[in-house]
Amino acid sequence: MKASVARSGESARSRAGKRSGTPRVGSHRLGTRGRPEESRAAILKAAVAEFAEYGIAGARTDAIARAAHVNKALLYYYFKDKDALYEAVMDHVFGGLRARVMPVLESELAPRQKMLEYVAAYYDYIAANPRFPRVVQAEWMRPGAGSSRMQRVAREHFRPIFEKVAGVLRLGIEAGEFRAVDPIDFLPSVAAIIVFYFSAAPVIKALAKVDALSESRIRERRAFVLDFISAALFR
Amino acid sequence: MKASVARSGESARSRAGKRSGTPRVGSHRLGTRGRPEESRAAILKAAVAEFAEYGIAGARTDAIARAAHVNKALLYYYFKDKDALYEAVMDHVFGGLRARVMPVLESELAPRQKMLEYVAAYYDYIAANPRFPRVVQAEWMRPGAGSSRMQRVAREHFRPIFEKVAGVLRLGIEAGEFRAVDPIDFLPSVAAIIVFYFSAAPVIKALAKVDALSESRIRERRAFVLDFISAALFR
DNA sequence: ATAATCTAACCAAACGGTTAATTCTATGAA
DNA sequence: TTCATAGAATTAACCGTTTGGTTAGATTAT
Numbered sequence: 001m002k003a004s005v006a007r008s009g010e011s012a013r014s015r016a017g018k019r020s021g022t023p024r025v026g027s028h029r030l031g032t033r034g035r036p037e038e039s040r041a042a043i044l045k046a047a048v049a050e051f052a053e054y055g056i057a058g059a060r061t062d063a064i065a066r067a068a069h070v071n072k073a074l075l076y077y078y079f080k081d082k083d084a085l086y087e088a089v090m091d092h093v094f095g096g097l098r099a100r101v102m103p104v105l106e107s108e109l110a111p112r113q114k115m116l117e118y119v120a121a122y123y124d125y126i127a128a129n130p131r132f133p134r135v136v137q138a139e140w141m142r143p144g145a146g147s148s149r150m151q152r153v154a155r156e157h158f159r160p161i162f163e164k165v166a167g168v169l170r171l172g173i174e175a176g177e178f179r180a181v182d183p184i185d186f187l188p189s190v191a192a193i194i195v196f197y198f199s200a201a202p203v204i205k206a207l208a209k210v211d212a213l214s215e216s217r218i219r220e221r222r223a224f225v226l227d228f229i230s231a232a233l234f235r
Numbered sequence: 236m237k238a239s240v241a242r243s244g245e246s247a248r249s250r251a252g253k254r255s256g257t258p259r260v261g262s263h264r265l266g267t268r269g270r271p272e273e274s275r276a277a278i279l280k281a282a283v284a285e286f287a288e289y290g291i292a293g294a295r296t297d298a299i300a301r302a303a304h305v306n307k308a309l310l311y312y313y314f315k316d317k318d319a320l321y322e323a324v325m326d327h328v329f330g331g332l333r334a335r336v337m338p339v340l341e342s343e344l345a346p347r348q349k350m351l352e353y354v355a356a357y358y359d360y361i362a363a364n365p366r367f368p369r370v371v372q373a374e375w376m377r378p379g380a381g382s383s384r385m386q387r388v389a390r391e392h393f394r395p396i397f398e399k400v401a402g403v404l405r406l407g408i409e410a411g412e413f414r415a416v417d418p419i420d421f422l423p424s425v426a427a428i429i430v431f432y433f434s435a436a437p438v439i440k441a442l443a444k445v446d447a448l449s450e451s452r453i454r455e456r457r458a459f460v461l462d463f464i465s466a467a468l469f470r
Numbered sequence: 471a472t473a474a475t476c477t478a479a480c481c482a483a484a485c486g487g488t489t490a491a492t493t494c495t496a497t498g499a500a
Numbered sequence: 501t502t503c504a505t506a507g508a509a510t511t512a513a514c515c516g517t518t519t520g521g522t523t524a525g526a527t528t529a530t
Contacts, residue, residue, distance in 0.1 A: 072487085
């Protein structure tokens with residue numbers, strides 16, 4: 001038996017489901033002459049799901065194309081290769097985070113309030129896109145994680161956030177409101193607490209018999225995260 | 236050009252480095268009639284490194300065999316398939332954690348002290364095996380993460396830890412020493428703070444220009460983790 | 471002898487990526 | 501208005517490699 005690692009029940013389906021050579025006429029046809037923006041977006045969205053589900057090496061370009069209702073060659077028309085597609089996905093994910101979080105960090109709030117709103121915004125963004133942590137962890141898992149591409153992503157998206165939060169920390173500590181913490185320890189810890197829960201959701205589901213992603217659980221978790229970090233940081 | 240995603244500089248090396256068909260005569264030859272325990276262990280060790288580096292789908296059985304100085308077919312002699320090998324790796328990793336942490340949790344310490352030592356033991360285990368978080372996150376990334384195999388791992392290795400820590404929490408809270416936290420929130424948060432740092436080390440290295448895995452940094456991080464969790468949990 | 475351990479050589483399937491052609495739309499000259 | 505046409509968008513059919521996995525046999529300790 002082959003394919004123990006491959007996704008299950010896929011082998012026989014490959015050719016099935018496409019009755020003829022003519023393009024599928026779904027309710028919402030893309031493909032031939034359907035606005036190109038839409039095709040690109042559909043590919044990106046499908047790629048997010050596929051990378052989140054199977055990781056970067058496990059993701060199948062065929063599957064992405066199929067999910068986007070698009071011919072595989074179109075992937076390579078819009079994106080240089082699988083790797084470039086993944087990079088676009090990363091930019092999508094981190095760009096979204098940055099857009100959500102920077103306004104808060106650039107606001108005129110007092111350190112304490114600003115930190116709380118930063119954490120809340122971060123959490124809400126992830127909670128609204130629970131697949132993203134898995135996509136990102138796929139990057140961590142990439143061979144040679146210190147690659148130039150990854151440094152670019154770090155610089156472009158993380159740096160600004162990192163520096164702003166470090167600034168807030170400094171202010172809060174100087175004002176005696178925060179306990180003294182090193183940004184290089186604090187920032188990844190906040191990210192960890194927020195992100196880890198979602199990527200580990202299946203395990204949590206297996207451990208306790210709770211649905212870790214239910215609406216109520218996500219709301220509870222939000223309160224916990226804010227409370228936990230507050231207690232850890234504020235004097 | 237192919238192989239953009241494949242590890243770099245591997246293509247041409249595949250056949251090179253093996254001068255003839257005769258088994259390599261390293262300083263520490265395994266292979267033909269070298270104690271079987273050693274072969275198994277070598278395979279497992281190589282598998283840990285390979286899975287940690289490339290993830291579960293990205294790991295190559297050829298590479299594992301090569302790194303273990305063993306013929307690829309031997310992998311399949313000792314382990315049913317790639318998947319079973321990965322499962323063995325998981326058991327190795329989690330079994331080690333459990334062995335390290337359970338004695339602490341079964342000791343007679345007071346809640347506060349016991350919790351501190353639990354966190355410290357957890358941290359030390361990971362710090363001593365910084366590859367493990369990546370191996371484990373490969374599991375998170377596995378298709379159908381709620382699979383039966385993963386439930387087995389969760390039940391066998393996490394459950395006991397989970398329940399013991401939950402007990403410590405209850406005692407501490409009842410005694411008024413701990414702030415009231417839900418185990419289902421607290422436990423993954425602790426794991427997150429400990430584990431995330433190591434798996435994100437390359438990114439951290441790219442962000443700040445610090446070596447996230449230097450000895451001094453790991454020591455500092457240890458103090459931070461204990462302090463951070465103490466502040467967040469203890470009244 | 472014989473059973474456990476180990477190997478070289480091999481294979482079919484899966485996969486990332488390419489090619490050559492086809493369809494559609496916008497543009498502008500007649 | 502019409503019509504030719506350039507070029508963007510899209511596709512079916514391929515292709516060469518890589519990869520997990522197998523096989524049939526060799527080697528060695530007992």
